[in-house]
Amino acid sequence: MPELPEVETVVRTLRPKLLGATIARAEVRDDLVIAGSSPEDFCRALAGRTIGHLRRRGKFAIAPLGEGLFLVAHLGMTGQLVLAPAMAPEPRFARVALHLEDGHTLWYADMRKFGRLRVTQDAEAVTAGLGPEPLHPSFDAAVLLNRTQGRKRPIKSLLLDQSVVAGLGNIYADEALFEAGLNPCTPAGDLTGDQANRLVEAIRGVLTRGIANRGTTISDYVDGEGRPGANQLTLRVYGRAGQACVHCGRPLSGIRLAGRSTCFCPECQPLAPGSPAER
């Protein structure tokens, strides 16, 4: 579910409300979503802590808890972090509850339980393997080329690789490749400087738009206040296999790449002639 724009929106909506809030009690309803410690230690570590400035790195949300301790959340496919009044009805698939002293509850809900929460002294270690932040000004064609050079894997599978660039997922990868006019199967090492430039700009564009639209809600993404996003209305290829390309009108292709459904326009995103992926 949540890629960079969704996590960023969750963080932005929760940040002002959680800053300075104290956790009275933590409650784990499903052990599976707790990583790095026992659920008991997780709850003990959180009780009495005051939350600092919430931030995002890649698809992780990170809350400082003081004394070098952090709460780190990854939402997996269907994770939601939602703040609600204590008296409000529980969200469906509630897995963890952080009861705040101000009378609100920060819920972690996750239908598929692929997401994880952890308390750690070393937030750095959790995000150490991540590549650059695509919205940071230092992310440019040279940085991207450094990481694609000599690689034969399809460019899309590299875009999904969080150690290459942090935060892209299946939706925004497809959208960025369409905007850049690049075929998802293009061997990464074949990217020209010009193509890398276009791809970097496209990545920035789709992510920035995603944030401006408060995230993409296909089925269950909501922000920190439980509200869906609107970016799904702007998608140009994701989930549109068989429909007409917004540029040329020809039907979009749907293929499977790196184990993920992939949509692109064979006309607007042609493979370079003679490239291995063409055969």
Next chain:
DNA sequence: CGTTACCTGAAA
């Protein structure tokens, strides 16, 4: 490297 497993639910 691509594929499978991890989970649960919705939709075909």
Next chain:
DNA sequence: TTTCAGGTAACG
């Protein structure tokens, strides 16, 4: 009943 789903770690 089968297939598919925004992610990623493990496997061969």
